[in-house]
Amino acid sequence: MLGDLSKREIIDLLTKQVIGRIGCSADGETYIVPINYVYKDNAIYGHSALGKKIEMMRANPTVCFQVDEITDTFRWKSVIISGKYSELSEEVRQQAMQGIIHRIMPLTDKPTEDPSHGIKPEERDHIIVFKIELTDVSGKFEDHD
Numbered sequence: 001m002l003g004d005l006s007k008r009e010i011i012d013l014l015t016k017q018v019i020g021r022i023g024c025s026a027d028g029e030t031y032i033v034p035i036n037y038v039y040k041d042n043a044i045y046g047h048s049a050l051g052k053k054i055e056m057m058r059a060n061p062t063v064c065f066q067v068d069e070i071t072d073t074f075r076w077k078s079v080i081i082s083g084k085y086s087e088l089s090e091e092v093r094q095q096a097m098q099g100i101i102h103r104i105m106p107l108t109d110k111p112t113e114d115p116s117h118g119i120k121p122e123e124r125d126h127i128i129v130f131k132i133e134l135t136d137v138s139g140k141f142e143d144h145d
Contacts, residue, residue: 005139010079013069013139014039018104020067022046022132024085026059037065038100044081044132045088045096054128061085065132079139083132093129100129 005013023032033053037046044065048054057063065081088096 001144002140002142005077005079005141009077009141010137010139011039013077013079014044014067017067017069020044020065022053022057023064023066024053024056024060026056029056031056036100036104037067038096042134044083044134045100045129046132047097047100047127047129049126050128054130057085057130063132074142074144077139077141079137081132081134082136083134086131086133088129088131096129096131097127 018036018038019034020037021032021034023030025031031052035046035048037044039045061084063083063085065083066078068076068078070076
């Protein structure tokens with residue numbers, strides 16, 4: 001059976017997962033890339049070094065975000081989000097980054113006492129922490145149980 005996820009199921013999936021795909025476009029080009037994220041307060045929080053993705057989202061802050069849970073070909077859930085990209089100010093940047101790190105560190109195979117998420121100390125100040133404010137959300141599923 002195919003169907004729509006309820007609002008509760010959408011929130012549960014966004015909260016449960018830690019990897020999603022962000023889609024952005026600028027100057028006639030579309031770009032999709034996986035990111036680590038955390039869902040909180042009706043927004044997606046992520047981080048990145050400066051590069052193609054950040055440059056494109058700065059040029060066009062309207063983005064798409066997708067997350068899924070796939071058991072097999074006929075058992076899956078997927079959420080698609082339309083949203084607006086913005087970079088976080090210094091006051092909330094560190095708090096959001098710590099939320100991301102604390103969410104993903106328990107899922108790594110090599111936990112550490114210094115959860116840096118592989119970011120060198122000299123690079124930490126150059127990391128861009130961003131928010132995707134949700135403007136539209138939909139979820140679908142397929143299940144044959």
